[in-house]
């Protein structure tokens with residue numbers, strides 16, 4: 001049995017990582033006494049005992065635990081947003097390219113991707129890298145997330161509150177914390193305009209990237225490239241071109257993948273192929289957080305990637 005310590009085990013992401021790992025035949029979770037969860041020496045003891053420590057902490061707290069890991073030589077999987085573009089860290093998106101799994105397997109420090117970037121990068125990165133979308137293009141990303149994406153504080157604003165807004169756009173200062181990782185790992189020259197929003201539902205996420213194409217490029221070609229890129233991936237599905245695959249069809253919704261580790265990609269285009277929407281659906285707490293964390297833990301510890309990734 002391998003041992004995993006989850007720092008922040010009682011938070012939104014931590015709880016879901018723990019619940020998944022309860023079903024893992026090869027991993028034992030070692031827990032900190034709730035009364036000691038901020039005790040640095042107790043954390044150090046558990047981190048030294050663990051094969052990997054998973055950080056499900058607010059950003060500032062994550063930095064403190066990483067300082068312990070650096071001093072003690074411990075392996076860390078960080079679910080916070082602090083290290084996603086940092087030197088010395090491997091980006092924990094296994095499907096990023098052919099070499100990423102091996103990098104995750106060998107790494108001391110792995111950063112779990114943000115929920116929005118997971119869908120956005122899976123759409124844009126291969127198309128930009130293959131020269132089908134301009135690297136120096138100016139892109140806009142629209143997205144909606146369930147309110148659990150904002151952790152305990154946002155959950156409190158929604159649950160038991162009949163005044164909670166059905167829909168709200170945010171990030172309107174153009175400084176959303178996911179922008180650096182979206183730009184870096186999608187290989188974009190320019191920072192995209194990112195318009196996230198939150199809806200009055202717990203889990204689920206839908207991302208839409210509208211693009212206008214020119215020359216000989218068409219939506220169908222973009223679709224073919226995505227389908228070929230992810231053909232062998234177990235956690236990424238590319239739906240048939242121009243088809244809304246959704247139990248709420250004709251509406252494309254953020255729902256249907258709750259508690260899974262799946263991402264569904266789709267491409268829609270106008271008749272002339274030039275007006276296109278790229279879309280991604282995932283569970284913000286699944287492939288967007290805890291499912292991906294367990295996938296990464298499996299890679300780091302040498303297990304099959306799909307063990308216990310579903311809640």
Ligand SMILES: NC(=O)C1=CN([C@@H]2O[C@H](COP(=O)(O)OP(=O)(O)OC[C@H]3O[C@@H](n4cnc5c(N)ncnc54)[C@H](OP(=O)(O)O)[C@@H]3O)[C@@H](O)[C@H]2O)C=CC1
Nearest residue numbers: 008010011012013037056057061079080148149151152289
């Ligand atoms: N929710 C989501 O969809 C996603 C979240 N993340 C990231 O995961 C991390 C955790 O987020 P989330 O689970 O949503 O947040 P929550 O607020 O739900 O949980 C954070 C947990 O960390 C605990 N905590 C705070 N400071 C410390 C500390 N110094 N030592 C030990 N425990 C501490 C909190 O305890 P207490 O309640 O007592 O304050 C709480 O239990 C964040 O960095 C977030 O950005 C990543 C992907 C998606």
Ligand SMILES: CC(=O)N[C@@H](CCC(=O)OP(=O)(O)O)C(=O)O
Nearest residue numbers: 081113114115116145149150198
């Ligand atoms: C609805 C909501 O508030 N979502 C969060 C992002 C959730 C997520 O991916 O968080 P990490 O970057 O910590 O991984 C936000 O926009 O800040």
